[in-house]
Amino acid sequence: MTPEQEFAIIDKVLAGNPSAYADLVNRYKNYAFTLALKVLSNRPEAEEAAQDAFVKAYHHLKNFNRESKFSTWLYRIVFNTAVSYKRKRKGTYQDIEKTEVGLNPVAESNLEKNDKKKFIHAAMSTLNEADRFTLTLFYLQEHSLEEIAEITGMQANTVKVRIHRARQRLADELTRILNTEALTL
Amino acid sequence: MAKQLNISDEHLLNYLDGTLNPQERNTIEQLLKADQQVALRLDALRSIHDYLLTSRADEPSKNFTQRVMERLQYPATSGYSPLNGILLLTGVLVAVGIAAVLLASGVFDTTTTLDLNQLVVPNKYLDENLPSIAVNGKLIVNLIILVNIALAFIVLDRAVLKPWFERRRELNLL
Structure with a gap:
C-alpha cells in the first residue's frame, strides 16, 4: 500500500x-x-x-x-x-531506560544447544524495552534512523548509538551464553 | 572484547550495515584475515545482525481488527473531562472567593454560642441543663477555604493538567 x-x-x-x-x-x-x-x-x-x-x-x-x-x-x-x-x-x-529483564531460567534450561537462534532470543530478553523497540523498528520495518528518532522522540545520533550498543550487548551476551553452554557440555 | 583490538565494534557494525567506504571496508577485510579475534567478534555480531534481519512480526489474536473496530464506536474518554474539570475548578474558586470576602468583611469575627437548651426537645427526655458550645465561625471558614484550595489543586491536576500533558505527549508528533 x-x-x-x-x-x-x-x-x-x-x-x-x-x-x-x-x-x-x-x-x-x-x-x-x-x-x-x-x-x-x-x-x-x-x-x-x-x-x-x-x-x-x-x-x-x-x-x-x-x-x-x-x-x-x-x-x-x-x-x-x-x-x-x-x-x-x-x-x-521501573524506569523504561533502566529496566532489564533477566534470563528466564525455564527458557534458559529449554535452550537447544545447537540452535544459535534460541540463544540470541534468550539474549534479547536481557535488553531493556527501549532497545528492543528500537532494534525492531530498525530491522523489522527497516525504518531509517531519522524515522526511528521521530517515533521514539530521540535524536538520530542517540538512536544510532542505542542500536550499536544493543547489538554489542547482544553479541556479548551470546558469547557468554555460548561459553557457558560449552563449559556444561 | 573488541576493545583489546585496533578495531572497534562500531567499525564492525558499520561493516555489517554496509555504511563503510571501500577503503575502510578493505581495511576491515584485511584485519579479518589477519586477526582471529576480530573474525570471532564479527561472527558474533553477524549472528545478531542476521537473526534480527530474518525476524518476523508477531501476530495478534484473530479478532484484533474486529475488536478495534468495535472500540471505535465509543468516544475517547478519560476519567475527567477537561470542560467539566474547568467548571468544577471555577465553582471551587468562586466558593473560596466568596468565603474569603465574607471573612475579610468580618462576618465571622464574632464567636457564636450554640445553646443546646434552646433545641426543641421534649422536657421529659432531659433531666439536666445541656452545656453551651462556642462555635468559632472564623476558624471553620478558614478550614473550609483550606480544604477547597486543596480540592482545587487536585481538580486542576486531574482534570486539566494531566489530560493536557497526556494529549500533548500523544499529539507531539502531529
Whole structure:
C-alpha cells in the first residue's frame, strides 16, 4: 500500500466512513502488536496496548499532518501507549531506560544447544524495552534512523548509538551464553 | 572484547550495515584475515545482525481488527473531562472567593454560642441543663477555604493538567 493509498483511506475515514479504517488496522496490526510486545513482554497486555493505540490514532486522525508516513505516526502512538501501560503496571514500576529483564531460567534450561537462534532470543530478553523497540523498528520495518528518532522522540545520533550498543550487548551476551553452554557440555 | 583490538565494534557494525567506504571496508577485510579475534567478534555480531534481519512480526489474536473496530464506536474518554474539570475548578474558586470576602468583611469575627437548651426537645427526655458550645465561625471558614484550595489543586491536576500533558505527549508528533 503506497502512502497515497493510505491517505485516500484516511480521507474516507475522515469523510465519515469509519469501516475504511479496518484496512489500516489490518495492514499495521502485526507490527503495532510486535512493537508493543517488545516494550511490555506480555502478549495480552501488548494486544490491549496495540488496540488502544489504533483507537487513539483513529480519534486523532484529523490531526495527522501527512508530513511523515502514517506508520511513523502510528508507531509513535504505539510506543507512547505501551510505555504508558508499562508505567501503569501496579507495583512493578521501573524506569523504561533502566529496566532489564533477566534470563528466564525455564527458557534458559529449554535452550537447544545447537540452535544459535534460541540463544540470541534468550539474549534479547536481557535488553531493556527501549532497545528492543528500537532494534525492531530498525530491522523489522527497516525504518531509517531519522524515522526511528521521530517515533521514539530521540535524536538520530542517540538512536544510532542505542542500536550499536544493543547489538554489542547482544553479541556479548551470546558469547557468554555460548561459553557457558560449552563449559556444561 | 573488541576493545583489546585496533578495531572497534562500531567499525564492525558499520561493516555489517554496509555504511563503510571501500577503503575502510578493505581495511576491515584485511584485519579479518589477519586477526582471529576480530573474525570471532564479527561472527558474533553477524549472528545478531542476521537473526534480527530474518525476524518476523508477531501476530495478534484473530479478532484484533474486529475488536478495534468495535472500540471505535465509543468516544475517547478519560476519567475527567477537561470542560467539566474547568467548571468544577471555577465553582471551587468562586466558593473560596466568596468565603474569603465574607471573612475579610468580618462576618465571622464574632464567636457564636450554640445553646443546646434552646433545641426543641421534649422536657421529659432531659433531666439536666445541656452545656453551651462556642462555635468559632472564623476558624471553620478558614478550614473550609483550606480544604477547597486543596480540592482545587487536585481538580486542576486531574482534570486539566494531566489530560493536557497526556494529549500533548500523544499529539507531539502531529
